[in-house]
Amino acid sequence: MLGLLGLGLAAAAFGQSGDLPTLTSRARADLEQALQELTRTREAVESERSALVRQIREWEERLSQRRSELDRARRRVDNELVELNAWKAELRARSNEVAAIEGLLVGYQEAFAGRLHPVEAGLYEGPLREFQRARALDGAAPDVRLKPQLDLLDAAVQRLERRMGGDRLEGRALDERGQLVEGQFVLMGPLAWFASTGTVPVAGVAQLRLNAPAPEMGRPEGVSAAGIPQVASTGRGTLPVDPTLGNAWKLQATRDSLWTHIQKGGPVMIPILGLGALALGIFAWKWAQLARLPEVTPDQLKPLVNALERGDPERAMVLARQLPGPAGRMLEEAVQHWREPKEFIEEILYEKMLALRPRLERGVPFLALTAAASPLLGLLGTVTGMINTFNVITVFGTGDPKTLAGGISEALITTEFGLIVAIPSLLLHAMLSRKLKGWLGRVEQLGVAFLNALPEPAGAR
Numbered sequence: 484m485l486g487l488l489g490l491g492l493a494a495a496a497f498g499q500s501g502d503l504p505t506l507t508s509r510a511r512a513d514l515e516q517a518l519q520e521l522t523r524t525r526e527a528v529e530s531e532r533s534a535l536v537r538q539i540r541e542w543e544e545r546l547s548q549r550r551s552e553l554d555r556a557r558r559r560v561d562n563e564l565v566e567l568n569a570w571k572a573e574l575r576a577r578s579n580e581v582a583a584i585e586g587l588l589v590g591y592q593e594a595f596a597g598r599l600h601p602v603e604a605g606l607y608e609g610p611l612r613e614f615q616r617a618r619a620l621d622g623a624a625p626d627v628r629l630k631p632q633l634d635l636l637d638a639a640v641q642r643l644e645r646r647m648g649g650d651r652l653e654g655r656a657l658d659e660r661g662q663l664v665e666g667q668f669v670l671m672g673p674l675a676w677f678a679s680t681g682t683v684p685v686a687g688v689a690q691l692r693l694n695a696p697a698p699e700m701g702r703p704e705g706v707s708a709a710g711i712p713q714v715a716s717t718g719r720g721t722l723p724v725d726p727t728l729g730n731a732w733k734l735q736a737t738r739d740s741l742w743t744h745i746q747k748g749g750p751v752m753i754p755i756l757g758l759g760a761l762a763l764g765i766f767a768w769k770w771a772q773l774a775r776l777p778e779v780t781p782d783q784l785k786p787l788v789n790a791l792e793r794g795d796p797e798r799a800m801v802l803a804r805q806l807p808g809p810a811g812r813m814l815e816e817a818v819q820h821w822r823e824p825k826e827f828i829e830e831i832l833y834e835k836m837l838a839l840r841p842r843l844e845r846g847v848p849f850l851a852l853t854a855a856a857s858p859l860l861g862l863l864g865t866v867t868g869m870i871n872t873f874n875v876i877t878v879f880g881t882g883d884p885k886t887l888a889g890g891i892s893e894a895l896i897t898t899e900f901g902l903i904v905a906i907p908s909l910l911l912h913a914m915l916s917r918k919l920k921g922w923l924g925r926v927e928q929l930g931v932a933f934l935n936a937l938p939e940p941a942g943a944r
Contacts, residue, residue, distance in 0.1 A: 581625045588632045589618070595639050600675055601691070601698060602654035602668045607642070610635040646672055651715060657699045658685055664700075667715040669722065676722055678715035686711035688723065748896035751864035755857055755897065759904035762853040765846045766911040773843070773918050778810065778925060784933060787814065791937065809839050810926050817933060825934055832930040836923070843919055850912035854905045861901020868894025 592614050599607060610631070617623075617631035650670045655663045656677045666679035668689060675689040677700045686709075687700040713720035745752050787802040800818050813835040817828050872891055 578625075581629070585618075585628065585632065588614075588629075588636065591639070592632070592635060595635070598673075600668070600670060600689075602652050602675075603642075603650075603670065606652075607635075607638055610638045646670055649714075649718065651718065655697050656689055657697050663697055668698075669711065669715050671722070674722075674724065676711045676714070678712040686715070744896060745900075747892040748900060749864060749867065749893040751860055751867065751893075751897045752900060755860045755864075755900050755904055758853045758857055758860075759900075759908070762850050762904070762908045762911065765849055766915060769846055769915050770918070773915070773922060776809070776843075776922060778922070784814070784929065787818070787933075791818070809835075810929055813839070813926070813930065814933060817930070825937060828937070829930075829934055832934070836927060836930070839926075840923060843923070847912065847915050847919065850908050850915065854909035854912060857901045857905035857908065858898075859901075861898040861905075864897020864901070865894045868892070868897065 592611070595607075596611060613631040614635045617628045620628050652668045652670065653666075654668050654677075655665055656668075656679075658664050658679070664679045664685070666677050669676040669678070675698065676686070677689040677698065678686040685700065689698040689700055691698055710721035711723075714722055745756070748755075783806060787806075796818065806814055813832060816831055816835060868891065871893065
């Protein structure tokens with residue numbers, strides 16, 4: 484391109500001057516000038532290219548640094564996310580622990596409120612109220628909710644320390660006549676005592692009763708309460724202690740006399756006890772009757788058989804009449820027909836046995852009847868008592884257990900006495916039956932021995 488430019492310039496100069504050497508020199512000068520300019524241009528381009536290369540390298544280095552910084556930032560973000568998730572898990576665990584602690588505190592508060600003695604309930608009314616208020620703060624911070632609850636726990640620990648050493652509080656209790664009297668309570672652990680401050684001091688163990696306006700004061704039988712007023716006034720003395728925490732006293736109070744127990748059973752108790760008395764009387768009568776029945780031994784039978792073998796029925800009859808009891812009468816009848824065949828004599832003996840059995844068994848089936856009828860009468864009393872109970876529930880509801888005691892007592896006591904009568908009656912019937920069967924068996928064995936000892940043939944003599 485530069486050559487063409489030089490040729491053009493030379494041609495133009497040649498056309499103007501027409502001097503070839505001059506034009507040649509000028510062309511050379513122009514060429515050299517153009518070459519110099521080209522060199523300068525190349526140098527400038529090369530210089531600019533070097534600067535651009537350096538700048539590109541700088542930018543690449545900066546980009547690499549920025550990428551390294553980006554990687555470091557990403558790793559830092561990842562680490563922070565891991566830490567954040569760990570903190571979230573820790574927060575959830577702590578939240579669950581706080582919820583569990585609050586649940587335990589709620590259970591402790593309910594148990595604490597239920598174990599408070601009525602005389603000391605006013606002392607802890609404030610902490611209990613603040614506890615309930617804190618429970619209602621669902622959106623509050625855990626420390627705001629837990630502080631009143633922990634305050635109640637501190638109050639409970641202080642109460643425990645006081646109760647372990649003994650605490651004295653003023654209050655009112657019901658005396659044995661059901662009247663409210665002013666006095667002072669002595670509290671120690673789960674036990675409580677009361678001593679009045681009136682003109683006539685009374686003292687005893689303080690017991691909590693359902694639906695009672697105040698604790699009831701009482702004293703178990705055989706227990707001295709003389710030291711309670713001294714302890715209530717001075718803090719020193721001797722106190723009666725019930726290791727069962729009043730349970731033995733309560734059980735003693737629930738025990739009724741036999742007559743009261745029977746009266747609670749209701750009208751069904753009359754036939755149950757009547758059957759029991761008759762069964763016991765019949766057993767005594769039959770046992771005495773069977774005990775008085777004489778028995779004939781084989782040794783007593785041998786002289787009678789010998790007399791028949793000698794052909795002396797008169798002597799045999801005299802010996803038979805001397806034998807005592809039903810067995811003697813049966814052998815006497817057999818001696819009268821000793822000449823008859825043995826089959827006929829056997830029928831006579833069997834007939835006597837059949838006539839003797841009902842007379843001896845008279846009254847024994849009544850024991851079996853009593854054993855069967857007494858539980859049914861008890862069941863009748865149970866049904867009657869349950870009907871009365873449901874009638875009372877219909878009228879008064881289930882709020883007061885005392886209104887249900889009559890029907891429940893009748894329902895259970897009749898069943899109890901029905902079994903009390905039935906079981907001994909069954910055993911007594913078994914004893915009489917066994918004794919009767921044993922006696923009849925021995926009489927039957929005696930008859931068989933008599934038949935076997937008769938001379939042969941009996942009808943030919």
